[in-house]
Every structure is written in structure tokens, then in C-alpha cells.
Amino acid sequence: MLIGTIVDGIVIDHIPAGRGMELYGYLGLDKLNCEVALIKNAPSGKRGKKDILKINEVIDLNFDLLGYIDPHITVNIIRGGERVEKRHPDLPDEIRDVIRCKNPRCITSTEQEIQHIFKLTDRENRVYRCAYCDTRAK
Amino acid sequence: MRSLLDISDLTVEEIDALIAKAQDIIEHPDQYAEKCRRKKLATLFYEPSTRTRLSFEAAMLELGGSVIGFSEAQSSSAAKGESVADTARVISCFADIIAMRHPKEGAPRVAAMNASIPVINAGDGGHNHPTQTLTDLLTIKREKGRLDHMTVGCCGDLKFGRTVHSLLGAMSRYEGVDFVLISPEELKVPEHVRSDILNASGVKYRETESLLEAMPELDVLYMTRVQRERFISEADYVRLKDTYILTPDKLENAKASLSILHPLPRVNEISVAIDADPRACYFKQVLNGKFIRMALILMLLEVE
């Protein structure tokens, strides 16, 4: 894939610099058979640097997850070489089964088949806390 | 169907209603003796806490209900590896309400998500213990006749003391309550309590290391235990431990109307010489704990 020449696919732009690889893992991009490119530390007017993910296929994205990483992320849907849609994710009120609680005393560390739920408790500072033990997500 | 997992699940109005109900129970116990007839409370205690468990059981019995359950994980299906979620589903078939104590934080929430009956958090590790806070509030209300416009001193381990944190949260919702936080530097309230409770509510508070200095202005003194294992060095513990032990001489400059509370069990942080002082409320607190649990069971079972 030539960077920048996607015909049908998705460009996830304005990812905070350094978090592209993390997002790659969260979105399960390693499991895709299509071409995927991660661009690190691309110059960004707004913030100096950014990461970019290019996926050569239009897949279903977990927008809650993108919003959790950073609501300033831009998702561009490309069809026939043209951008047909541009979206910003919302800051989700709740995220499920994306991140795990780091508190070793939390019930999520021992209970089997439990949903890992984090709730937005402070929108301004984008603070998420474990729904079970209230430990702050890192 | 509701559960009580965290004291902040209750509005101030609901807390006031629970306290009013408890006071009515105290005045008219006979009227409540049959309220929960044929209803069963399941006390699921994955770690022993005899006092809390007996308080719940006595509460249900005094409402005319009955009690089933276990008092330690070894004697339960948890020992065979059953999940909290499955236990909650199973117990929902037998009982009408659950009181759960568990060493893992958030376990009662897992139970509430899977049970078809109300769940009361009877203590989940160092996390929450809402019925202790309700007990403290009922005690203050009965002693003072109000929950607003007073100065509350919290003394001892304010860093790890969950009862203090939730008392601060609950009391900061009432008007005109000031806090004096009395602790050694090492055991001051943690940052999240400062930002999420004290600063968020805009309540007036000050911090001091001296119990003696704070004493004259206090209307309520909430004592907690300073544990040896919380200190980095033995020398620091020895240097500070006596400072936070309440003895009769420290009460010399206290108000005559002071109310001394302690979540119990105490080890040595309140001298037994204080027990006879009319300002000591910690044994009354135990009794209040039963009454507020009665009120809570009625509320969650929607019994009028």
C-alpha cells in the first residue's frame, strides 16, 4: 500500500503521538488480512506531532474506544479514493471490555467472565473509573 | 429493585428519610416487629466480621424476618470456586435480600448486577461500607438533633480509613459543616478525597497534627485506629501513636456537648477511662447500627 493512496478504507488521524500502537492493539488490527499502516510522529499543525493509522478496508470501528483514547481523533472514511465521511468520536460515558482494572484488590482480578467496565466520572478532565472499585484508569 | 453499594447511591433526602425511619423504629419497636414476616435475609460473609453480621441478623430478626447465610468463605460454595455472580443468582432463589461482605473491592456490585433481589454492601475490602456511614449519621443526628452546622473532627488514620472518607462525603452534603482533619503527616487524607470530596463540595476544612489543639472547637470527634503497619518506621509509630490516643486529659478543653464516635473495634485509641464519660457515643453507635439497618431493609424491600 502506498501511504496516502487508499481506495476503500479508513484513515484514523490526529491520534495523540505515541498512542498509535496501543490503538492498533485495542482495535484488533493485527487480526486483519488487509494492509494496515501505522505512521508515528507525523508533523501536526495543532499539536506538533501525531500518529496516523491507515486501514485499507472499511471495517467497523469501536468509536467509544477511540473517544476514550482521545475525542480529538479524526476518522476519515475513504471510498473510491475520495473521503466520503469525516467523524470525531464522542467521549463515551462508559467503556466495556477495553481496558482492565489495575487494582489487585478489585473483584475483576478474580471473578471469571466479568465485564470490565469503566465509567466517565469527570468529563472535563476525562477521568474514567472502574465501575466496581472506583480505581482511576491510567 | 434497588441495592445499596455506595453511600453516594443515596440522595440527602433518602438518607434523611432512612434516619427518620430509624428514629421511628426506636420509638415504636412493636409496630415493626412483624414488618418482614416470611422474608429472609441472606448474610453472605466471605470474610468474618462478626459485629457487622450480627447487626444485620439482629435487624432482620427484630423485623420479624429470618436469616440464612454463611460467615466465612471456607464454609461456602466460594471455597469450591463458584463465582460471586453465580452465588448471587442462586441465593436470589432462596432469599429476599442479601447483605454481602467480601475482601475484594466491588464484589457486592457484581452480586447486585446478577441478583434479582436487593444487595447491601456490608463492606468490600477497603472500598465501601455504606451501612457504617449510615450508622455514623444516625448517631450524630440522635446526639446533636441535626446533621448541619457543626464542626466535625476526624482523627487518626485518614489515609486508609474508608469510614472517614465516606463520612466526609456524606457530611459535606449538609450545610454549614466544617471539618478538622487531625492526623500525622503520613496519614493525611489522600489526594482523591481532597479533590473529589473536599474541594468538589467546597466544604470548609483544615488539617492539623494536634488533637489537643483542635479539641476546643469540635462538636463531633470521630476517632479511628492508627495501625502500626501503616508507618514506614517503627520510630515514627512510637513517636506518634500516643498523640492519637484519646485519654481523659485530652478532653479537658473539649466542649461539654462533644460527641465521641468510633467505628469499632477499638484497640487502644480510646482509653477505657473515657467509656463512662457521657460524651462517649461509640457503644450507642453499635445499637444505632442495628436500627439504621432495619430502616434500610424496609426501604429496599419496599415495606411500608
Ligand SMILES: [Zn+2]
Ligand atoms: Zn476495579
